[in-house]
Amino acid sequence: MRLLMFAAAAASLAAAPAMAQDLPSKLAAVRDAALASPIAWDIAESLTTEVGPRTVGSPAMERARDWGLAKLKSLGFENVHAEPFTTAAWSRGAEQALVIAPYPQPLQILGLGDSSPTPPGGLTAPIALFHTYAELLAEPPGALTGKIALVVEKMTRTRDSAGYSAVTRMRSAGPKEAAKRGAVGYLIRSLSTGNTRLPHAGEADAAGIPAAALSTADAELLDRMAARGQPVTVRLDMASSVNPVAPAWNVVGEIRGSEAPDQVIVVGGHLDSWDPGTGAIDDAAGVAITTAAARLAGAQRPRRTIRVVMWGSEEQGGSGRAYAAAHRAEVGDMVVVGESDDGADSIWTLRLPRGSAGHPAMQAFLDAIAPFRIVIDPAPARSGGADTRALMQAGAPVVDFIQDVSRYFDIHHSADDTLDKIDPALLAQNVAVWASFIYATANSDIDFHALGAPAK
Amino acid sequence: MRLLMFAAAAASLAAAPAMAQDLPSKLAAVRDAALASPIAWDIAESLTTEVGPRTVGSPAMERARDWGLAKLKSLGFENVHAEPFTTAAWSRGAEQALVIAPYPQPLQILGLGDSSPTPPGGLTAPIALFHTYAELLAEPPGALTGKIALVVEKMTRTRDSAGYSAVTRMRSAGPKEAAKRGAVGYLIRSLSTGNTRLPHAGEADAAGIPAAALSTADAELLDRMAARGQPVTVRLDMASSVNPVAPAWNVVGEIRGSEAPDQVIVVGGHLDSWDPGTGAIDDAAGVAITTAAARLAGAQRPRRTIRVVMWGSEEQGGSGRAYAAAHRAEVGDMVVVGESDDGADSIWTLRLPRGSAGHPAMQAFLDAIAPFRIVIDPAPARSGGADTRALMQAGAPVVDFIQDVSRYFDIHHSADDTLDKIDPALLAQNVAVWASFIYATANSDIDFHALGAPAK
Numbered sequence: 001m002r003l004l005m006f007a008a009a010a011a012s013l014a015a016a017p018a019m020a021q022d023l024p025s026k027l028a029a030v031r032d033a034a035l036a037s038p039i040a041w042d043i044a045e046s047l048t049t050e051v052g053p054r055t056v057g058s059p060a061m062e063r064a065r066d067w068g069l070a071k072l073k074s075l076g077f078e079n080v081h082a083e084p085f086t087t088a089a090w091s092r093g094a095e096q097a098l099v100i101a102p103y104p105q106p107l108q109i110l111g112l113g114d115s116s117p118t119p120p121g122g123l124t125a126p127i128a129l130f131h132t133y134a135e136l137l138a139e140p141p142g143a144l145t146g147k148i149a150l151v152v153e154k155m156t157r158t159r160d161s162a163g164y165s166a167v168t169r170m171r172s173a174g175p176k177e178a179a180k181r182g183a184v185g186y187l188i189r190s191l192s193t194g195n196t197r198l199p200h201a202g203e204a205d206a207a208g209i210p211a212a213a214l215s216t217a218d219a220e221l222l223d224r225m226a227a228r229g230q231p232v233t234v235r236l237d238m239a240s241s242v243n244p245v246a247p248a249w250n251v252v253g254e255i256r257g258s259e260a261p262d263q264v265i266v267v268g269g270h271l272d273s274w275d276p277g278t279g280a281i282d283d284a285a286g287v288a289i290t291t292a293a294a295r296l297a298g299a300q301r302p303r304r305t306i307r308v309v310m311w312g313s314e315e316q317g318g319s320g321r322a323y324a325a326a327h328r329a330e331v332g333d334m335v336v337v338g339e340s341d342d343g344a345d346s347i348w349t350l351r352l353p354r355g356s357a358g359h360p361a362m363q364a365f366l367d368a369i370a371p372f373r374i375v376i377d378p379a380p381a382r383s384g385g386a387d388t389r390a391l392m393q394a395g396a397p398v399v400d401f402i403q404d405v406s407r408y409f410d411i412h413h414s415a416d417d418t419l420d421k422i423d424p425a426l427l428a429q430n431v432a433v434w435a436s437f438i439y440a441t442a443n444s445d446i447d448f449h450a451l452g453a454p455a456k
Numbered sequence: 457m458r459l460l461m462f463a464a465a466a467a468s469l470a471a472a473p474a475m476a477q478d479l480p481s482k483l484a485a486v487r488d489a490a491l492a493s494p495i496a497w498d499i500a501e502s503l504t505t506e507v508g509p510r511t512v513g514s515p516a517m518e519r520a521r522d523w524g525l526a527k528l529k530s531l532g533f534e535n536v537h538a539e540p541f542t543t544a545a546w547s548r549g550a551e552q553a554l555v556i557a558p559y560p561q562p563l564q565i566l567g568l569g570d571s572s573p574t575p576p577g578g579l580t581a582p583i584a585l586f587h588t589y590a591e592l593l594a595e596p597p598g599a600l601t602g603k604i605a606l607v608v609e610k611m612t613r614t615r616d617s618a619g620y621s622a623v624t625r626m627r628s629a630g631p632k633e634a635a636k637r638g639a640v641g642y643l644i645r646s647l648s649t650g651n652t653r654l655p656h657a658g659e660a661d662a663a664g665i666p667a668a669a670l671s672t673a674d675a676e677l678l679d680r681m682a683a684r685g686q687p688v689t690v691r692l693d694m695a696s697s698v699n700p701v702a703p704a705w706n707v708v709g710e711i712r713g714s715e716a717p718d719q720v721i722v723v724g725g726h727l728d729s730w731d732p733g734t735g736a737i738d739d740a741a742g743v744a745i746t747t748a749a750a751r752l753a754g755a756q757r758p759r760r761t762i763r764v765v766m767w768g769s770e771e772q773g774g775s776g777r778a779y780a781a782a783h784r785a786e787v788g789d790m791v792v793v794g795e796s797d798d799g800a801d802s803i804w805t806l807r808l809p810r811g812s813a814g815h816p817a818m819q820a821f822l823d824a825i826a827p828f829r830i831v832i833d834p835a836p837a838r839s840g841g842a843d844t845r846a847l848m849q850a851g852a853p854v855v856d857f858i859q860d861v862s863r864y865f866d867i868h869h870s871a872d873d874t875l876d877k878i879d880p881a882l883l884a885q886n887v888a889v890w891a892s893f894i895y896a897t898a899n900s901d902i903d904f905h906a907l908g909a910p911a912k
Contacts, residue, residue, distance in 0.1 A: 045680065048677075049559060049677060049680045049681060050558075050559045051559065051561070052559065052560075052561030052562075052677075053561060053562070060560075060561070063560075102506075103505060103506045103507070103508065104508075104516075104519075105507070105508030105509060105516070105734070106508075106509070108871065195876055195877075196652040196653075196654065196872055197652075197654065197733065197870075197871040197872045197874055198652065198653065198654065198871075216876070217734075217872075217874035217875070217876055220874075220875070220876060221504075221505060221508075221734070221874070221875075224501065224505045224875075225505060277653065278561070278673075278677070414653075415564065415653040415654075416652055416653045416673075418653055418673035418676075418677070419673070419676070419677075419680075420651055420672070420673055420676060421651075
């Protein structure tokens with residue numbers, strides 16, 4: 001088996017005269033340099049320490065932009081600049097929640113993005129508790145009139161994002177569905193696999209009512225209170241505001257290609273974060289992984305251009321669309337596009353661009369990362385990145401490096417998203433995979449557009 | 457070995473005619489009933505759900521008192537009553553902390569008990585960071601003038617309380633030591649073995665300056681900022697107040713003895729809690745363990761009286777002294793005294809009352825709990841309970857059941873102290889040990905006063 005694989009790799013190399021014959025040894029060197037490099041850790045440390053939380057539309061986001069520009073310049077990137085756009089930005093104000101009756105005690109909440117503020121004097125109402133989101137959806141119009149709807153459905157821990165995907169609609173669409181049925185407020189158990197008493201923020205569709213996430217312990221507390229059979233009355237005080245045209249920026253740096261500078265490999269993470277934590281795993285890690293990988297892959301000037309984009313409004317949306325709109329004419333020259341936005345734990349599976357698995361450059365890449373025992377999904381990449389989806393839809397080839405998120409949703413979007421949650425060794429595995437892929441792609445003539453085109 | 461032990465036990469039983477010959481089988485039945493009983497879990501569930509956080513001096517503490525009276529009555533305890541006393545009670549107000557420069561971002565803090573509030577307009581000052589408390593103590597008077605002293609020393613995880621004991625003075629005495637050296641404020645890394653972004657509260661000696669605990673992640677954040685060499689300026693806004701004569705209560709219930717009702721076994725936990733969590737492991741668990749154990753040990757009326765005390769001001773002090781002062785005349789009739797206040801994880805070692813190890817009642821007790829493989833410390837009990845220390849000093853025999861606190865300080869005094877952190881199986885092991893001990897003591901004529909008296 002090993003011999004056969006080796007023979008196939010050798011045959012592939014022979015069939016690709018444009019690619020350096022020493023690609024395997026170059027890739028091994030890039031991979032090993034990445035595993036030993038402090039660059040990614042230093043970037044994550046710097047962003048979380050020197051900027052911290054950075055929501056789109058906030059003064060911290062301007063500091064994050066300046067940080068990104070300075071960091072890329074200090075790392076020797078070229079053509080460093082910020083590309084401005086505007087987007088709607090929701091901003092949290094003071095928030096408080098209390099059980100009023102029958103058992104007064106405070107609750108830990110975080111308002112969801114695009115939540116309405118409570119009326120002056122706060123909102124006090126009885127809760128209508130649902131153990132699953134489906135149970136809420138089964139209610140007829142008017143069934144929740146005057147109530148604060150509460151869904152306490154639990155999220156399942158999975159290695160991929162299946163556990164999260166299964167419950168995201170209870171956060172995103174829940175406020176609207178509750179409001180349709182007459183609810184005056186909406187609460188959910190945080191989309192979390194952890195059990196710390198920290199709520200998890202996140203975006204929801206604007207529904208005209210206050211909407212917030214409870215910590216898992218608080219959702220269980222209300223469940224126990226409700227199980228006693230008496231009405232449970234909750235008071236919410238939530239301030240928030242929306243700037244419909246907040247300034248925002250995608251921050252860009254390049255390592256220009258020597259032979260085909262117009263052919264561009266685009267990689268990045270997102271620079272903005274939710275406010276409760278310091279945006280370490282979401283997404284200082286992704287910024288760090290892709291920036292470090294680009295730097296390491298481009299240590300010697302590559303054939304093609306390597307571009308890093310720090311997208312400026314992933315959490316509340318807008319940066320991916322803005323970037324695709326500004327770069328639509330360039331999509332045909334985009335060799336491949338990828339985003340890292342699933343934390344700092346290791347890559348356990350990947351999907352290559354459509355039709356590329358047999359290409360010598362991809363074979364050399366896969367050989368280089370073979371020690372990581374990553375599962376090669378035969379399905380083509382479909383863009384797991386919120387900021388790369390619009391580029392993909394515009395025709396850019398994409399690659400998906402899929403991280404183990406078993407622990408990610410313990411801390412995702414919560415105050416627990418801090419630097420100490422990043423494991424430097426697992427972070428380095430990500431950098432090694434990305435750097436190897438970028439190197440193989442930037443120093444070959446692989447054409448993912450042609451490989452991925454439907455057969456004639 | 458087994459035969460020898462059996463022979464020794466049989467000889468002991470023969471030497472104790474006053475003790476029921478069927479004590480071993482009775483104890484096994486009590487132990488097994490305790491392992492299967494829902495009572496302790498139900499008590500902890502009820503107190504955390506129906507009262508929640510309950511600091512001495514707060515309205516919630518009055519609800520806790522009423523809860524305790526009702527719970528003891530509903531469980532069939534006799535002579536149920538509250539014993540009032542007064543104590544100084546510190547009360548938290550709004551608290552906020554921010555890094556002002558060089559890298560503005562919010563910090564997560566909890567004011568320490570007996571902290572002073574900040575002046576109107578808040579306190580803004582540069583920090584003086586110490587990696588160990590010893591480094592702060594090495595500073596001369598005046599060295600911290602105008603500074604907020606910050607100690608970021610880490611706590612070590614240990615199975616016993618050694619890790620905690622090693623750092624408690626940096627919390628309790630730190631504010632005074634910092635103030636002596638001119639500091640205008642005092643911050644510590646939370647005394648925590650966990651890494652959630654939740655600070656841990658706790659008592660400190662009043663020092664006339666604001667004093668607070670940072671979450672571990674925030675302590676590390678400030679350490680990283682300070683390491684960059686520029687002055688780090690922090691702003692604190694902390695409100696608090698003190699009621700020097702707050703009303704408080706020790707809540708008491710008994711199962712009266714049939715033959716020697718004036719001979720009293722006193723067991724309990726503390727009813728008050730810190731405010732950020734719901735006081736589940738600290739100390740609904742101890743209240744639940746001892747109340748359930750008393751109920752199960754006294755299912756059939758015992759020879760001696762079993763008394764449960766829910767002490768009303770452990771966290772800020774006062775309830776143990778008040779109880780000892782009110783019951784000084786009764787100390788000679790107190791058979792033994794014990795407090796459960798180290799969480800809900802299992803008992804791994806124990807110390808018997810001085811001189812009692814060879815007594816048949818204690819041998820029967822140890823035989824009953826042998827399946828738990830508890831380490832029998834040959835040293836006599838020295839009262840690990842803050843509320844029983846004053847009774848011990850007044851002459852009451854004490855017993856120490858020492859729990860595994862490996863996980864306890866992850867959540868102790870933080871918002872994470874919620875019901876979901878209690879493992880019902882480990883809670884039940886505690887109940888089984890306490891119930892077996894109470895049964896053996898309440899149904900024998902063992903005299904710990906005489907056994908523990910110095911040899912003539």
